[in-house]
Amino acid sequence: MKKRKGVISMKKEEYIGVFDSGVGGVSVLQAIHEMMPGENLYFFGDSLNAPYGEKTLEDVQQLTLNAIENMNKKKHLKAIVIACNTATSAAVTLLREKYTDIPVIGIEPALKPAALSKKNSCILVMATANTLRLDKFHQLAERYDKSATIIPVPCYGLAKRIEQGNLDQPDLIELLTDLIGPYKGKVDSVVLGCTHYPFVKNQIATVLGDIPMFDGAYGTSKHLYNCLKECDCLNDQEEGDILYGSSKEDEIPIYKTFMNTPII
Template sequence: MPGALADRPIGVFDSGIGGLSVLNALRDALPHERFAYFADTAHAPYGERGDAYVAQRTRTVARYLRDRHGIKALVVACNTATAAAIHELRAEHPNLTVVGVEPALKPAVAASSTGHIAVLATRVTVESRKFAALHASLAGRADFRIIPCDGLAGAIEGGDAAGIAALSERYLRQAGSFGTAPGQIDTLVLGCTHYPFIAAELRRHCGEAVRFIDTGAPVALQTRRLLAQAGQLATEGEGAVALLSSAAPEALDAAAARWLARSGVPAALAGA
């Protein structure tokens, strides 16, 4: 039987709607869990803010979810926030299971046949120390074309179809030639949780043969493993989601209706 800690919700946090892609994977892997999803829409997009700003907001939202919603775990479903603040979060909340995301460079190396990999991510992510260390750890194992995608997460957040199309074309052109021939890029890392929502648009520019790698499923499996290890895994009951937003909850409602499996939960305004 699950205990008191197991009955508590899991917090999932992103600067906006991108983390819904991770939430989908979490719900698939953890069907009995309750989730509190927080979109910090009032302060998005994080990818074009400074590290100090992103770290401050991340810490504020973590405290809000812990104090107001009694979460047992926090999934930072944002590459930018993970890069800026994951170490501080773990230090400040030693009794909380904290899981971050990062661009899936290691799985991409394992998946690539040509050894040429493109990475799309926000500028803050690719310029972070955490990303630099990850990239350096894979030196010599693949040729990475790293593209900071200014404006793309914001266009997805705002539902700007024309902007999404133009920016996708621009950044994939910058990456180089896609395909499975020697020297071509055969693997694309979606290094921002917003980007899986535009996979169809991205594929228009790189072709069907290119493999896309994102972080949703690995993050969900890691969350499940850590909760089971801590004896906090919910093993019965029906899962549920609470949607919270620091501004414009109707935008989160619309995104959830479009992209969140088993949606229909109205979003609430939250003052973190």
């Protein structure tokens, strides 16, 4: 990442903003906290307007920009993480144009590690319809389509179902079976192209079998770490604060529950 103008004025104790359309971004929040436990984190989920995966491009852009502006007003942010594949695809460029003095980091489907894991592999990409529709995904897929067969599957309704919790109920397995069941035995790995999906890895394995799964949380967290280290803005305290916000306040206890849910 190029050094951004004004980045060196950031204070180590300032908050990192982590944004998602709902509970899914907590999977990225987990990864950031694990890698950088001393950082102060402010997670905001726009659960009132979730899911973003089936909204128009313009709606996703406006919702994302509004949410980040409100987050930055509440806690002056030293970095922004868009922990939503759809919002990243739709709005990360606009955010970088607006917030030129701090790192703005998005997430993308983890196609690279999946493609490198096995030669001539067949990769199932689970994502929202919007993520798969937008140019950012097509450009990413073109980079790796010579080394792997890439099968994109729009998972209609899955993020919304995960938002509801009760992930051990049979209707979730039924939904996954409808969405990805036909690919059992036909793919070598799965890319979880929505930050909600890591919370149902076990259920996906029930449908597809025990095959490798890849998501972007680690790569996003590592990129954030490198950006903060480069500008000497890593917080060296022992344990940082985690602040939660939501456009639907009764969802905050659910975010905290997911934060304490191990992703296997």
